[in-house]
Amino acid sequence: MSTFLGMPALPVYGSGNLHASESFPKSAHRELGNAQLRSNLGHATRTIRDKRTQVVSELPDWEQLRDAGSAIKESVMARLPELLEQFEQNFTARGGVIHWARDAGEANRIVAGLIRDTGETEVVKVKSMATQEIGLNEYLEEQGIAAFETDLAELIVQLDHDKPSHILVPAIHKNRTQVRDIFLREMENVDPDLTNEPSKLAAAARTHLRRKFLTAKVAVSGANFALADSGTLAVVESEGNGRMCLTLPETLITVMGIEKLLPTWQDLEVFMQLLPRSSTGERMNPYTSLWTGVTEGDGPQNVHLVLLDNGRSAALADEMGRSALHCIRCSACMNVCPVYERTGGHAYGSTYPGPIGAILSPLMTGIQAEENDSLPYASSLCGACYDACPVKINIPDILVHLRSVDVDSKRGTKKVPNQMDVGMKAASWALSSGKRLGLIEKGLPLSRLAAGPNKKITKLPGIAAGWTQSRDIPAPPTQSFRAWWNKEHHTPDAGVGTPLKKEEQP
Ligand code: SF4
DSSP states (O other), X not given: OOOOSSBOOOOOSOOTTOOTTOOHHHHHHHHHTOHHHHHHHHHHHHHHHHHHHHXXXXXXXXXXXXXXXXXXXXXXXXXXXXXXXXXXXXXXXTTOEEEEESSHHHHHHHHHHHHHHHTOSEEEEOOBHHHHHTTHHHXXXXXXXEEEEOSHHHHHHXXXXXXXXXXXXXXXXXXXXXXXXXXXXXXXXXXXXXXSOHHHHHHHHHHHHHHHHHHOSEEEEOOSEEETTTTEEEEEESSSHHHHHHHSSSEEEEEEEGGGEESOHHHHHHHHHHHHHHHTSOSSOSEEEEEOSOBTTBSOSEEEEEEEOTTHHHHHHOTTTGGGGGOOOOOHHHHHOHHHHHHOSGGGOSSSOHHHHXXXXXXXXXXXXXXXXXXXXXXXXXXXXXXXXXTOOOHHHHHHHHHXXXXXXXXXXXXXXXXXHHHHHHHHHHHTOHHHHHHHHHHGGGGGGXXXXXXXXXXXXXXXXXXXXXXXXXXXXXXXXXXXXXHHTTOOOOOTTOOOOGGGOO
């Protein structure tokens, strides 16, 4: 399992199966045809889900912890500018240097400039979603700087020129045999008899990475949390590779979204209980690294932090959607999502996949963006993500909100109404009057004719065809619920749309 938290800096270069601006339905359809992917994902998400359920059930105050996490994040969003200034003051006073980046381009230029100033052309990376979000690896490559991922799962994905499909376990879509084949093909000096045993694979990766750790002069990381009251940064991980990057090189450059702040050390206590349990299903993660500026003779002597906006201010301005910024990237919502489990992360076409990606990407880069406008619909709205989220982000409500934003943004732009527009208008007309609905219900038995002798409708026309693409619809009942109710309660049929008496209402 890979490190959690941090955030990967992932290669976005040429993956064979990636179609960046493709809509979710199209890419999901393609991914669903990959039986190996579905089998790998089903196995992996089931395993993490079970572990999480077990360790969460051990805590009698889990719900109170979730409430506390949610309240802390809410207060951070309410006074973000003030906390950012406090953090900057403390971080700078302890020898760190802060850089502010409005967008991905600015952040990339800052990081590349800092690396160039050291005279180095290679960096080691700690898993980081923020650097993946800005496409840092690709930018550095263009600038002649090689970035080496050190998180095991990130390394697998990078070696395979693929893209992560999960924020915690980026290589969740690959099994052990696939990983062995990648190592044999891409790693230098690897044992040609390498098997797919996890310990052998880990040993091969360790040998490969050790050389990088011992020679790298510059490291790039993300951060899980930043504590405003002391200017401290925190990285939470499982492998220890992150800590090697954070302590061995002379220069450490961290890229962090501005929403990662926590007001005090005391607040960290809440999140250190919520995060490991929700992400890897561990009571405590193996490595938590915390650093506050520069300490002479100990660790990196040049410490930089790039504070990244890149659409977060836009998300914050959306009153309904801003709680998406509470996300601590645990990935619990992905592991319980029936849509994610079947399609995998690549289908979402965005840095952040799964339920959180379906709200975060449109909130940060706009629902009008081609790659975003189908994401709020990539959900059955079952609510499993909300139940699992350690900071209680109401993802289903935000999905519905974003759907309405999407519909509103397209309103009036179409000259000719499509089938959906006509259907919705008809539904609105029928459902806004009990009499009309009653009349339509009376005609329902007629539609039994379409079902034929086997009492199943196997093919619907137009946009309704999606319903019968993979299942049949049973023939409608011979009478409507209203007719059945009136008969059962011996109420004379006083006419369609007759309201039930108060005592009869269900
Ligand atoms: S939305 Fe909640 S469950 Fe999903 S990754 Fe973020 S914190 Fe975890």
